Amino acid sequence: MTKTILLLTPVYVTFFWSILLNFHPGSSHAAKRFLGKFMLACVVVYLAHFFYFSQIKQLVRLIEPLYQLASLLVYPLFYIYFRLLTVEKKFSIQKHGVYLVMPFLLSLCYLLASLNVPGDVFIRWRYNLGPIQANPALNVLEILNVVIPVVYVAQVLFTVTANLRLIHLHRKRANNYYSDLYIVRSINVVILNIVLVVCGLTSIILSILGRAYFISEMMGITLASIIFSTMLFTIGWLGYLQNAINPTFEEVQPVEMELPEEFPINHRQQLMERIANLFKNERIHLNTKLTIQDVAQTVGTNRTYVSSIINQHYGVNFCTFVNNFRIDELEHLLHIHPELTNQLLADSCGFGSVDSLKRAVNAKTGLSVTQWKANLFGDHQKVHGI
Numbered sequence: 001m002t003k004t005i006l007l008l009t010p011v012y013v014t015f016f017w018s019i020l021l022n023f024h025p026g027s028s029h030a031a032k033r034f035l036g037k038f039m040l041a042c043v044v045v046y047l048a049h050f051f052y053f054s055q056i057k058q059l060v061r062l063i064e065p066l067y068q069l070a071s072l073l074v075y076p077l078f079y080i081y082f083r084l085l086t087v088e089k090k091f092s093i094q095k096h097g098v099y100l101v102m103p104f105l106l107s108l109c110y111l112l113a114s115l116n117v118p119g120d121v122f123i124r125w126r127y128n129l130g131p132i133q134a135n136p137a138l139n140v141l142e143i144l145n146v147v148i149p150v151v152y153v154a155q156v157l158f159t160v161t162a163n164l165r166l167i168h169l170h171r172k173r174a175n176n177y178y179s180d181l182y183i184v185r186s187i188n189v190v191i192l193n194i195v196l197v198v199c200g201l202t203s204i205i206l207s208i209l210g211r212a213y214f215i216s217e218m219m220g221i222t223l224a225s226i227i228f229s230t231m232l233f234t235i236g237w238l239g240y241l242q243n244a245i246n247p248t249f250e251e252v253q254p255v256e257m258e259l260p261e262e263f264p265i266n267h268r269q270q271l272m273e274r275i276a277n278l279f280k281n282e283r284i285h286l287n288t289k290l291t292i293q294d295v296a297q298t299v300g301t302n303r304t305y306v307s308s309i310i311n312q313h314y315g316v317n318f319c320t321f322v323n324n325f326r327i328d329e330l331e332h333l334l335h336i337h338p339e340l341t342n343q344l345l346a347d348s349c350g351f352g353s354v355d356s357l358k359r360a361v362n363a364k365t366g367l368s369v370t371q372w373k374a375n376l377f378g379d380h381q382k383v384h385g386i
Contacts, residue, residue, distance in 0.1 A: 002218075004050075006225040007050040007221065008050055010042070010046040014043045015039075017239075018037075018040040018043055020036075021239065022037070022040065023036075030084055030090045031239075034077070034080060034081045035235075037081075039236060041071075042232060044069075045071050045074065046228070048060075048064065048066070055127075060126065061123060064114065066107075068107045069104065071148075071152065073103045075156055075158075076099040076100055076155060081239075082166050082192075084244065086189065086244075086246055087170065106144065109144060113140040113141045113144065117137045117141065121138070122141075125138060149208070152204075153204050157200075159196065159200070164193065167193065170245060171185070175319045176292065176311070177318065178291055179285070179289075179323065180289070180351075180352060181323065181356045181360055182355055183245060188241065191234075195234050195238075199228065206224060271305060272313060278298060278299065279325050285322050285350045286326075286329070286349070288351065289352070290322060292306055295318075323360040323363070323364070326351055326360060327360060327364055329348075330351075333348060334377075338377070342354045345357065357369065
């Protein structure tokens with residue numbers, strides 16, 4: 001009974017999230033729905049494990065080729081999900097199909113070979129139940145039994161490292177689009193990849209040991225069930241909360257006036273003055289959800305020109321530019337009302353959250369907020385810590 005519960009727990013977890021994510025409403029949630037496809041592949045993997053370790057041999061014979069396909073799809077699907085989350089808007093078979101070719105080819109070979117092996121022979125081979133008379137189809141299965149784990153390990157390593165590159169690319173784009181450092185740093189996305197690393201390392205160890213090793217190893221089954229159930233639930237939960245963060249997803253509205261492509265000096269000066277007026281006089285930085293698109297629409301141009309002006313004239317990206325104004329606002333407000341709570345300070349100065357405030361101060365000064373305030377007021381004045 002305990003073994004059954006342990007084996008079915010990751011099935012329940014992944015099935016729950018596959019339903020919740022696959023049917024997530026709204027055209028802007030393509031990434032969440034694709035994560036649901038990842039969870040569906042996991043359902044097949046862990047259901048196949050349940051049949052295998054419960055020794056329901058008739059079903060093992062039927063589901064084994066599907067298990068090979070699902071296990072080889074898991075990490076490519078997660079990588080595509082990461083792309084949809086950070087750099088692309090929707091799934092495209094032309095663009096993303098290349099990551100799915102190998103799983104389908106290998107699993108097709110496995111299916112064709114298994115169909116040419118008698119059922120009882122296949123089961124004896126799959127469970128390592130003693131010597132079996134060789135035949136060409138069984139030889140193919142033996143080769144695939146070596147090739148598939150190698151490909152699987154390569155997929156894990158590729159997905160983890162490629163996801164890190166996607167996070168870096170997102171941050172580079174987001175720094176010139178968003179003003180909220182929490183979005184730019186994409187903490188939940190980083191955690192998603194860390195969780196995947198844990199799953200990947202565990203998967204590699206189990207792949208090296210082989211499923212047959214765990215037939216009578218309750219401790220191994222227990223640890224694997226706890227690790228994968230916890231990690232997959234975390235992935236599902238974070239994925240459900242996390243919206244796509246690619247700044248190019250933002251709707252670009254038409255504006256009344258576009259600057260010419262040659263970007264003459266007089267237009268550059270006008271644009272600089274408009275941007276400066278927005279922040280110094282109209283204090284647009286107090287908008288906690290401010291993006292470069294908002295600034296571009298307000299001054300009557302496109303975000304490429306705004307980004308160019310800020311990067312070249314001020315020598316910083318958009319996010320840093322906005323948060324420098326917010327820090328100035330924070331310093332001014334603290335001199336007047338040092339008693340304000342952390343959250344009120346963050347909201348009043350445009351940060352939106354204490355976490356974003358902390359990150360902005362540290363990014364500019366290299367200090368914690370408490371240290372920065374101590375420098376600001378002097379060591380002998382009471383500092384209201386954050």
